[in-house]
Amino acid sequence: MTTDALDPAILERWNNCGYYTLVGMRVERADSDGSLFRIEITPEHTQLYGTAHGGIIAGMLDAAMALALLARMPADEGCATIEMKANFTAPGNPGELTGTGSVIDMGRRIAVARAEIHGPDGRIVASSQGTFMRFAAGGA
Amino acid sequence: MTTDALDPAILERWNNCGYYTLVGMRVERADSDGSLFRIEITPEHTQLYGTAHGGIIAGMLDAAMALALLARMPADEGCATIEMKANFTAPGNPGELTGTGSVIDMGRRIAVARAEIHGPDGRIVASSQGTFMRFAAGGA
Amino acid sequence: MTTDALDPAILERWNNCGYYTLVGMRVERADSDGSLFRIEITPEHTQLYGTAHGGIIAGMLDAAMALALLARMPADEGCATIEMKANFTAPGNPGELTGTGSVIDMGRRIAVARAEIHGPDGRIVASSQGTFMRFAAGGA
Amino acid sequence: MTTDALDPAILERWNNCGYYTLVGMRVERADSDGSLFRIEITPEHTQLYGTAHGGIIAGMLDAAMALALLARMPADEGCATIEMKANFTAPGNPGELTGTGSVIDMGRRIAVARAEIHGPDGRIVASSQGTFMRFAAGGA
Numbered sequence: 011m012t013t014d015a016l017d018p019a020i021l022e023r024w025n026n027c028g029y030y031t032l033v034g035m036r037v038e039r040a041d042s043d044g045s046l047f048r049i050e051i052t053p054e055h056t057q058l059y060g061t062a063h064g065g066i067i068a069g070m071l072d073a074a075m076a077l078a079l080l081a082r083m084p085a086d087e088g089c090a091t092i093e094m095k096a097n098f099t100a101p102g103n104p105g106e107l108t109g110t111g112s113v114i115d116m117g118r119r120i121a122v123a124r125a126e127i128h129g130p131d132g133r134i135v136a137s138s139q140g141t142f143m144r145f146a147a148g149g150a
Numbered sequence: 151m152t153t154d155a156l157d158p159a160i161l162e163r164w165n166n167c168g169y170y171t172l173v174g175m176r177v178e179r180a181d182s183d184g185s186l187f188r189i190e191i192t193p194e195h196t197q198l199y200g201t202a203h204g205g206i207i208a209g210m211l212d213a214a215m216a217l218a219l220l221a222r223m224p225a226d227e228g229c230a231t232i233e234m235k236a237n238f239t240a241p242g243n244p245g246e247l248t249g250t251g252s253v254i255d256m257g258r259r260i261a262v263a264r265a266e267i268h269g270p271d272g273r274i275v276a277s278s279q280g281t282f283m284r285f286a287a288g289g290a
Numbered sequence: 291m292t293t294d295a296l297d298p299a300i301l302e303r304w305n306n307c308g309y310y311t312l313v314g315m316r317v318e319r320a321d322s323d324g325s326l327f328r329i330e331i332t333p334e335h336t337q338l339y340g341t342a343h344g345g346i347i348a349g350m351l352d353a354a355m356a357l358a359l360l361a362r363m364p365a366d367e368g369c370a371t372i373e374m375k376a377n378f379t380a381p382g383n384p385g386e387l388t389g390t391g392s393v394i395d396m397g398r399r400i401a402v403a404r405a406e407i408h409g410p411d412g413r414i415v416a417s418s419q420g421t422f423m424r425f426a427a428g429g430a
Numbered sequence: 431m432t433t434d435a436l437d438p439a440i441l442e443r444w445n446n447c448g449y450y451t452l453v454g455m456r457v458e459r460a461d462s463d464g465s466l467f468r469i470e471i472t473p474e475h476t477q478l479y480g481t482a483h484g485g486i487i488a489g490m491l492d493a494a495m496a497l498a499l500l501a502r503m504p505a506d507e508g509c510a511t512i513e514m515k516a517n518f519t520a521p522g523n524p525g526e527l528t529g530t531g532s533v534i535d536m537g538r539r540i541a542v543a544r545a546e547i548h549g550p551d552g553r554i555v556a557s558s559q560g561t562f563m564r565f566a567a568g569g570a
Contacts, residue, residue, distance in 0.1 A: 028194040029203035032172065054168040057213075059287075063169035064231045065209015072204035073197075091204045092540060093561050095235040095375040095515055097402045097421060099395040114417050115379040120512060120563070122377045122417060124404075137394050137402060139419045141377060141513050141561060143540065147199075232400060233421050235375055235515040237542045237561060239535040254557050255519040260372060260423070262517045262557060264544075277534050277542060279559045281373050281421060281517060283400070308474040309483035312452065334448040337493075339567075343449035344492035344511045349485015353477075371484045375515040427479075 015041035016081045024077065035070055037077055040111075045077040045125075047109035051102050062102025067127060071096050071138035074111030075123035079142055082113055088147030089121060094140030105130045119144055155181035156221045164217065175210055177217055180251075185217040185265075187249035191242050202242025207267060211236050211278035214251030215263035219282055222253055228287030229261060234280030245270045259284055295321035296361045304357065315350055317357055320391075325357040325405075327389035331382050342382025347407060351376050351418035354391030355403035359422055362393055368427030369401060374420030385410045399424055435461035436501045444497065455490055457497055460531075465497040465545075467529035471522050482522025487547060491516050491558035494531030495543035499562055502533055508567030509541060514560030525550045539564055 021037050024030060030037075033055065039046040047070050049055075057063045072091055079089050111125040121144060127136040161177050164170060170177075173195065179186040187210050189195075197203045212231055219229050251265040261284060267276040301317050304310060310317075313335065319326040327350050329335075337343045352371055359369050391405040401424060407416040441457050444450060450457075453475065459466040467490050469475075477483045492511055499509050531545040541564060547556040 024198055027198045028192075028196040029205060030197075032194045033205065052168075054172045056168040057170075058164055058167045059228060059230070063209055064212035064234065065169060065173065065205050068208035068212065068234070068236075069203055069205015072208065088199060090199070090241075091238050093235065093237040093513065093542075094204065094208070095233065095419060096208075097233040097394070097419060098231050099397065099402055101230075114377070115414050117379065122379055122513075124417075124419075134395050137404075137419065139375060139377060139404075139417060233373065233402075235559060237534070237559060239537065239542055254517070255554050257519065262373075262519055264557075264559075274535050277544075277559060279515060279517060279544075279557065304478055307478045308472075308476040309485060310477075312474045313485065332448075334452045336448040337450075338444055338447045339508060339510070343489055344514065345449060345453065345485050345489015348488035348492065348514070348516075349483055352484035352488065368479060370479070370521075371518050373515065373517040374484065374488070375513065376488075377513040378511050381510075 033066060040077040040081040042082055044110055044112035045074050047074050049107050051104045051107055067098060067102055067136045068096050070109040070127060071125040071136060074109040074125035075140045078111035078113055078123050079121050082116055087144050089142040089144050092141040092143050094138055096136055096138040098136050100133050100135045102135050107135060173206060180217040180221040182222055184250055184252035185214045187214050188246060190246050191244045207238060207242055207276045208236050210249040210267060211265040211276060214249040214265035215280045218251035218253055218263050219261050222256055227284050229282040229284050232281040232283050234278055236276055236278040238276050240273050240275045242275050247275060313346060320357040320361040322362055324390055324392035325354045327354050329387050331384045331387055347378060347382055347416045348376050350389040350407060351405040351416060354389040354405035355420045358391035358393055358403050359401050362396055366427060367424050369422040369424050372421040372423050374418055376416055376418040378416050380413050380415045382415050387415060453486060460497040460501040462502055464530055464532035465494045467494050468526060470526050471524045487518060487522055487556045488516050490529040490547060491545045491556060494529040494545035495560045498531035498533055498543050499541050502536055506567060507564050509562040509564050512561040512563050514558055516556055516558040518556050520553050520555045522555050527555060
């Protein structure tokens with residue numbers, strides 16, 4: 011079975027996992043058009059220069075790519091990030107960031123996705139492209 | 151003045167910044183040979199599959215590259231990540247991960263570094279290459 | 291002065307430069323919407339497995355990104371590739387490949403672009419994201 | 431059977447393939463320590479600014495990574511580049527460039543390698559990291 015949209019119950023499992031809870035990142039939607047994430051940048055996300063650490067930005071890009079792929083894969087499959095590349099085009103200032111992921115190519119074993127993060131003013135904060143390996147996940 | 155090793159007081163400023171505190175990542179050393187980081191992976195770092203989220207891994211790679219560069223730069227300069235690329239070669243299982251960063255090329259405005267993360271068994275968990283812009287930082 | 295489209299005379303200078311001539315790659319168009327390239331893959335482009343070598347694919351991606359940026363920059367500026375990342379999603383089989391580049395972010399000194407290459411059947415062959423440094427080029 | 435060094439006859443098959451011949455790139459050695467490539471940059475390799483086009487540099491990086499991996503794989507396997515990322519740290523000026531590739535991680539299906547290119551003055555011209563898929567190649 012191929013999903014057209016990830017079930018809200020599955021999104022909640024992601025939103026309740028350790029990392030999402032720790033950093034306060036949430037997936038709002040993941041369907042055949044892509045994924046939508048939000049995070050509110052606060053001082054606990056920042057490095058010494060006062061803006062979001064690359065790990066926070068890269069984490070949301072990675073997640074946005076992965077959930078865009080999962081929404082296009084059979085429900086009993088998972089995917090693991092083989093590698094990703096992210097450009098950081100503007101500082102992640104305190105305030106809300108929005109992340110969107112989409113599929114570039116869905117191969118039988120390897121899938122490629124991209125994601126972007128925008129700030130509240132619409133400026134692009136980061137852009138990524140990543141490679142994922144599909145695997146049988148037992149419904150996770 | 152070019153530093154041969156970042157002052158322990160500067161390392162502590164990094165260790166006490168928001169992101170490092172939130173995720174429990176620590177820089178142990180940063181000098182002209184490179185940087186050394188540690189993190190203890192716990193359930194709060196994990197995604198739904200039970201291993202460290204890509205954001206945690208990417209965050210330590212980014213930091214390890216940045217502090218390897220800072221240790222080779224004048225004390226009144228900072229650097230910002232323009233982009234980074236990370237390969238994830240093994241799962242970040244619960245337990246201690248060690249990150250090391252080193253300089254590939256120190257240009258006048260643009261610098262390039264790499265980093266690796268190893269698990270407790272010595273297996274390579276991740277490997278990265280990143281591009282950084284140098285800037286006048288007022289001692290931060 | 292910002293160009294809305296690169297002058298055909300400038301495109302011809304690119305098409306006549308050493309590398310473009312050597313590999314038989316041509317830029318057809320570069321304007322504010324992006325760039326368009328074509329290459330006919332022949333046996334002289336192939337590796338031992340009989341499909342286009344990564345260098346041919348990466349070269350067209352790099353060029354498609356660069357000319358998309360140049361078309362949005364003042365005519366007296368050039369740009370140099372700082373780094374690029376390319377996914378190879380399908381073999382570059384003998385036949386025509388089409389490359390398109392577009393701008394992700396045009397910073398004051400650093401610019402980010404992406405490009406894609408498609409095969410004659412429409413399948414995506416490669417996808418890239420790259421980082422470029424702007425410089426004063428004296429009209430080159 | 432795992433090779434400790436690629437047979438000179440296999441290296442010659444690579445050196446005689448279309449792309450290597452077209453651009454004049456040669457593999458000198460590929461063994462368990464890595465690979466060694468050379469190319470003499472001439473005007474036919476250059477873009478409009480007079481230095482080696484990114485495609486030439488990326489092509490040698492890709493090849494140096496691939497042959498470092500092949501030298502560590504069974505003789506009846508091949509590998510295909512899934513993706514690669516290259517930093518261009520200095521212009522590829524006319525003259526000889528030397529490329530070296532090495533293995534970062536040899537997984538069962540996915541392998542990761544890096545490569546560097548140096549100019550005649552020893553300066554690093556480019557540095558890459560790439561991801562490869564292993565496949566049964568029938569001795570190619």
